[in-house]
Each structure stands twice: as structure tokens, then as C-alpha cells.
Amino acid sequence: MRRLDLGILMLVCGAAVATLGSAESPNERKELDGFERFVSADGALTFDPAAIQDLVHIGSWFVPEGGAAGFHGVYTQRQALEAYRETGVFPDGAVLVKELRAHKRGDYTTGANVASAGGIGQWFLLIKDSGGRFPEHPLWGNGWGWGLFKPDAPSLNLATSYQADCLGCHAPAAQTGWIYVDAYPALHE
């Protein structure tokens, strides 16, 4: 093949491959390679409820009573799960989402007083930040970016200070990177 034709071939192949890469059918899983979709240039965190379907489920909590009652489902990127399984820590850029849902109870063939999930209450968002991207930002610190979002305004981070709003609940998990990793068996399988 002549050099010119080879050049054209490479260009056309490149275009074909690029087109395939960006073509997104409604049934196609999206890649979630990083945290960029959740973070603006100045470090503000936002949330996209559809993001859950781009993540894998690594575990659930059931809280029977109190203000946090219901199901707490926890999700991360597939890549982050695989990295954790290899290294025992979440990689930089790992995204953790905890989705809180109401619950209802009923008797089923599986048992009495069985709980199942209802509507979404809120989401917690964590972005692993090993290098300290936003050292002055009040929602970035202790190795993570921290966010809290509700369904009526998922782009608004309701947390304003990770130290005041977030650390209290995570303090007992300080020794495992502020995450209750023992509750997520998928990390260890």
C-alpha cells in the first residue's frame, strides 16, 4: 500500500473507532473512570442520581429505627472495587455513594416482618483524594471530598464543612480510612 493510502487508512480507522467510542446506545453501560462528573473546577461537589447505575453495589446496611432508619446501599466504580481487592485501599478518584431509602415491612414467604426498600431519602458522596486537590476547601480533607445531597436538589451539596458535618459519623472508622470497610464484604471477596 502506498504511504498516502496508509495515512488515509489510519485517519479513517481512527475516525471509525472514535465514532464507535462515542456512540452511546440507551442500553450501553457508561464507563465511570473517575470522579470528574461529581466535581467542578473549584472543588464544589454535585450529584447525579443516574450515577448509581454506573456503579457496582458493594453492600447494604439496614437501620431499624431512628432518623437514619431504612436501607443504606453503598456503591463504587467497578474499577475502584477491583483496585481495593488488589491493594486493600480505595484508589485516588474512587467514588463512594451511600443511598438512603425508606423502608416498609411485611410478611412474605421468606419470613415475618421483612423489610424492603422505598423512596430515596438522601445520598452521601465521597471522592477519594489522596493528594489533596483542594487544600483550602472546607469540604475536602482527611483524604476525601465530602458531600450530602437530597432528591429535590441533587446538584446542591448540603454539607458545608466536612469537619463539622461529616467527620462525626465517620470517626469510629478513622483507622480504616474513614470507611466502614468491614461492612462491605464485596471488597474482600
Added chain:
Amino acid sequence: MRRLDLGILMLVCGAAVATLGSAESPNERKELDGFERFVSADGALTFDPAAIQDLVHIGSWFVPEGGAAGFHGVYTQRQALEAYRETGVFPDGAVLVKELRAHKRGDYTTGANVASAGGIGQWFLLIKDSGGRFPEHPLWGNGWGWGLFKPDAPSLNLATSYQADCLGCHAPAAQTGWIYVDAYPALHE
């Protein structure tokens, strides 16, 4: 470009695209377009524990006591979830997995006596079968293929008759295609 070169171009592009399509990095999400990975030519069902990570989580149960105590997480293909949201029924080839996990309880900052998940007990597998692929097979009927698997031998279907082994627990959901769809809020969002 000469016709021969165009032919070569198309062949090479095709090969390049095919190579891209089959190249699988460890961090790449696999597509799960159908049920084929779970069904052999004669209708036998098998299970692959890694399949969970190719599915999306559509809901969880928490059973507090009894033989089925623990978390029951339910998963389907992303495509099946999207089809259900559009049509209100699972499409032919939809895969539903229910993963049963043990649970432990503890007091956390989210509440007292909070349950979190432990090891895997077993998986239930359903393959939507609108047309009746295996009319004589004892594990195919009522619009589904039915399976039960345990971690020590996930390729062995422990159910031998869907009528004897499976329908009893699903009978209360007969009016909704044998699935407790009300317990999976993600289907309706």
C-alpha cells in the same frame, strides 16, 4: 482511492474495530446483553458469581429472622432495568439474581442494632422466557427459567423442578409476573 485499497481499508478497519470490541481491560465494564452466559444448549442453568458486577442493583430485602435471615440483594441487567421502566414488564432474556447474605448487628453512629451484610449464602437466578424456549424442561415454565446455586458449586442448579422447588415462594406475586416488583423501587423511578 482504488477499489482494492478501499477493500483493504474496510477489512483492516473491521479487524481494528473487532479487536477493540473484544479487548477487555481489567477495569472495563462487561456488557451483559442476554442470558446466554447462564444457559447451556439443553436448557441447564449455571451461575457465575462474578456476574453480579455486570448487573445493576434494583433493591434489597432485609429478613430479620428464620432460615432466610439476612440481606437479599436483587440485580438485573442495565438494559432490563431500562426496558422495565419503559414498558412495565421485564423483557425476554432479562436476568434476575437474588443474592442472599448473612448479616451481623452492631451499634453505629447511624443507629442501634444496625444490620450489615456478611458472607454469601446462596443465589436465586431467573431468566425471563417469554416464548417458552424449553417447553419440556422441568426448570422452565411460567415465563421464566429458574435456578438456585450455592457458593461451593455455583455451576450446579440445586433446583430440580421449578414447580416443586420455586413456585411456592413466588405464588403471592403471580399477578405481577411472579416477581415482587413493588419491593424494587428502582424499577419505578
